[in-house]
Amino acid sequence: QKHVGILAMEIYFPRTCVQQEALEVHDGASKGKYTIGLGQDCMAFCSELEDVISMSLTAVTSLLEKYGIDPNQIGRLEVGSETVIDKSKSIKTFLMQIFEGCGNTDIEGVDSTNACYGGTAALFNCVNWVESSSWDGRYGIVVCTDSAVYADGPARPTGGAAAIAMLIGPNAPIAFESKCRASHMSHAYDFYKPNLASEYPVVDGKLSQTCYLMALDSCYKRFCDRFEKLEGKPFSICDAESFVFHSPYNKLVQKSFSRLYFNDFLRNASSVEEPAKEKLAPFSALTGDESYQSRDLEKASQQAAKNLYDMKVQPTTLLPKQVGNMYTASLYAAFASLIHNKHSSLVGKRVIIFSYGSGLTATMFSLRIRDGQHPFTLSNIATVMNVSEKLKSRQEVAPEKFVETLKLMEHRYGGKDFVTTKDTSLLAPGTFYLTEVDSMYRRTYAKK
Numbered sequence: 122q123k124h125v126g127i128l129a130m131e132i133y134f135p136r137t138c139v140q141q142e143a144l145e146v147h148d149g150a151s152k153g154k155y156t157i158g159l160g161q162d163c164m165a166f167c168s169e170l171e172d173v174i175s176m177s178l179t180a181v182t183s184l185l186e187k188y189g190i191d192p193n194q195i196g197r198l199e200v201g202s203e204t205v206i207d208k209s210k211s212i213k214t215f216l217m218q219i220f221e222g223c224g225n226t227d228i229e230g231v232d233s234t235n236a237c238y239g240g241t242a243a244l245f246n247c248v249n250w251v252e253s254s255s256w257d258g259r260y261g262i263v264v265c266t267d268s269a270v271y272a273d274g275p276a277r278p279t280g281g282a283a284a285i286a287m288l289i290g291p292n293a294p295i296a297f298e299s300k301c302r303a304s305h306m307s308h309a310y311d312f313y314k315p316n317l318a319s320e321y322p323v324v325d326g327k328l329s330q331t332c333y334l335m336a337l338d339s340c341y342k343r344f345c346d347r348f349e350k351l352e353g354k355p356f357s358i359c360d361a362e363s364f365v366f367h368s369p370y371n372k373l374v375q376k377s378f379s380r381l382y383f384n385d386f387l388r389n390a391s392s393v394e395e396p397a398k399e400k401l402a403p404f405s406a407l408t409g410d411e412s413y414q415s416r417d418l419e420k421a422s423q424q425a426a427k428n429l430y431d432m433k434v435q436p437t438t439l440l441p442k443q444v445g446n447m448y449t450a451s452l453y454a455a456f457a458s459l460i461h462n463k464h465s466s467l468v469g470k471r472v473i474i475f476s477y478g479s480g481l482t483a484t485m486f487s488l489r490i491r492d493g494q495h496p497f498t499l500s501n502i503a504t505v506m507n508v509s510e511k512l513k514s515r516q517e518v519a520p521e522k523f524v525e526t527l528k529l530m531e532h533r534y535g536g537k538d539f540v541t542t543k544d545t546s547l548l549a550p551g552t553f554y555l556t557e558v559d560s561m562y563r564r565t566y567a568k569k
């Protein structure tokens with residue numbers, strides 16, 4: 122198959138959200154800590170009516186409707202998520218409700234889990250399937266769905282929630298350069314969920330940042346090697362139009378891009394100009410470990426990379442800053458932001474994607490943007506996702522209400538025998554929501 126990749130996308134995030142500025146005041150954090158320090162504007166969260174299953178039901182249903190896809194045309198459905206609702210029954214099986222009604226039960230694929238990386242694993246599975254001899258000619262769908270919530274404390278402002286659905290097939294406007302990918306995987310305890318009675322992770326924030334940046338360095342080095350072998354010339358930041366990073370909070374994305382720039386400097390790549398070389402020269406002898414700790418290097422490389430950041434990364438930051446960390450969906454929400462902002466100028470361009478999941482797993486890969494055929498064009502994807510309208514129609518709630526909701530959800534997590542509120546006034550028409558969990562823990566959803 123040629124040009125296998127993403128044909129279409131849809132994103133859903135809850136309308137309920139809390140402003141980071143208000144949260145700073147509420148938490149007694151210093152002014153600017155969440156907005157400038159973490160780089161975040163706003164955070165979406167699930168009310169008691171929503172969860173990763175309802176969000177993905179909404180996203181998949183809307184994807185099929187808005188692109189006019191018959192559910193019988195789907196032959197594979199893969200879900201990436203790290204939000205555990207059931208330790209055995211996959212989220213994918215809940216989504217089968219959409220397809221069974223149309224007589225299609227012949228759909229491969231289950232869930233993939235490793236922190237924020239599960240969506241990428243699901244995406245690779247789908248792309249590999251279409252490229253393989255077992256492909257039956259139908260489309261694949263990849264769903265990334267997560268609700269990121271943290272215990273009271275410094276990580277709480279880095280939550281968020283969303284579901285993204287992507288249609289996979291050949292002749293895609295967003296095509297994989299499948300030979301150009303590089304991974305780094307190892308064992309770390311930076312962020313994990315060992316307490317099965319709680320939705321909250323155990324997180325070593327500082328360690329998770331370092332793990333992320335080390336994985337990024339490692340992937341980038343391998344990626345550059347592979348690129349050079351294939352293309353016969355060295356890779357530099359200038360060979361791609363945009364860089365899309367997994368985005369737990371925007372500050373880490375800023376640091377990540379300047380890290381790539383520092384790598385380019387060390388490799389003596391053409392992207393780094395003379396004045397920047399002088400600024401970075403004092404750091405060229407640092408060991409790897411020292412370089413992760415050096416605040417001066419961080420500052421110098423961030424300054425030197427500022428213009429390139431504004432061109433190649435800033436257009437990807439809208440949704441992650443507005444919605445927060447969506448775990449598996451964060452990376453693809455950043456990519457959706459790029460399409461939203463730049464769909465008319467991306468054709469023919471290369472986009473580099475960096476996926477990170479704690480624990481840890483990371484891959485850097487390359488996409489090539491092409492002219493598509495309606496409805497599978499970048500401009501139609503932007504129209505369908507309708508990001509501006511979705512952001513505008515949100516309902517800001519006070520931090521007290523956000524905290525109250527998290528308390529209720531702590532109590533409900535793993536629970537049974539309850540019904541949810543009948544008040545669905547905050548949900549957009551077409552949104553799925555949880556109505557009941559019965560005495561056998563069976564969950565029932567309805568569509569508004």
Ligand code: ACO
Pocket residue numbers: 151152153154155157158159237275276277278279312324325326327329330333368369370372373446479
């Ligand atoms: N104005 C401006 N900036 C400020 C202010 C202020 N008033 N106060 C603090 N800052 C800056 C700090 O200097 C720091 O920036 P720096 O990293 O450039 O130095 C930043 O704000 C954060 O402040 P810290 O004191 O480092 O914050 P804290 O340790 O309380 O928490 C952390 C931050 C570790 C990111 C926490 O939110 C966390 O653990 N989050 C979850 C872990 C995570 O997302 N890791 C990423 C990879 S793993 C994953 O994706 C889940």
